[in-house]
Amino acid sequence: MVTRAKTPRGPRDVACIRIxxxxxxxxxxxxxxxxxxxxxxxxxxxxxxxxxxxxVAGSSPDLELSMVQASDVVMPSDQLALPDMR
Incomplete structure (x- = not known):
C-alpha cells in the first residue's frame, strides 16, 4: 500500500462577494x-x-466578486476571530 504525505497548504485565497x-x-x-x-x-x-x-418576483441581484489579500483582512478587537476559510 502506497501512501502519500500530505503537503501543508499555504494561506488560502480570500474573496469578498457583494450581493x-x-x-x-x-x-x-x-x-x-x-x-x-x-x-x-x-x-x-x-x-x-x-x-x-x-x-413577488423582482430583478436579478447585483453581484460582485473581489479577490482580497489575507493581510488586508482585519478584525475589530472586540470581535471573535475569523472563521476558518477552508
Missing part, C-alpha cells in the same frame, strides 16, 4: 460556488395577503 448592499468574506473557491447559482436567481419580496404568503 446587493451586503459584503461577505469567504474562501475564494467557496465564493465562486456561491455566485454561480446566484447569477440565475431573481430577488423577491414576501407579501402576506390574507391567509397565505405570496412571493
Amino acid at each position: 446587493g448592499y451586503e459584503h461577505y468574506l469567504l474562501d475564494a473557491d467557496k465564493a465562486m460556488q456561491v455566485l454561480k447559482p446566484m447569477r440565475e436567481s431573481i430577488s423577491c419580496n414576501r407579501d402576506f395577503n390574507g391567509r397565505r404568503m405570496r412571493y
Whole structure:
C-alpha cells in the first residue's frame, strides 16, 4: 500500500462577494460556488395577503466578486476571530 504525505497548504485565497448592499468574506473557491447559482436567481419580496404568503418576483441581484489579500483582512478587537476559510 502506497501512501502519500500530505503537503501543508499555504494561506488560502480570500474573496469578498457583494450581493446587493451586503459584503461577505469567504474562501475564494467557496465564493465562486456561491455566485454561480446566484447569477440565475431573481430577488423577491414576501407579501402576506390574507391567509397565505405570496412571493413577488423582482430583478436579478447585483453581484460582485473581489479577490482580497489575507493581510488586508482585519478584525475589530472586540470581535471573535475569523472563521476558518477552508
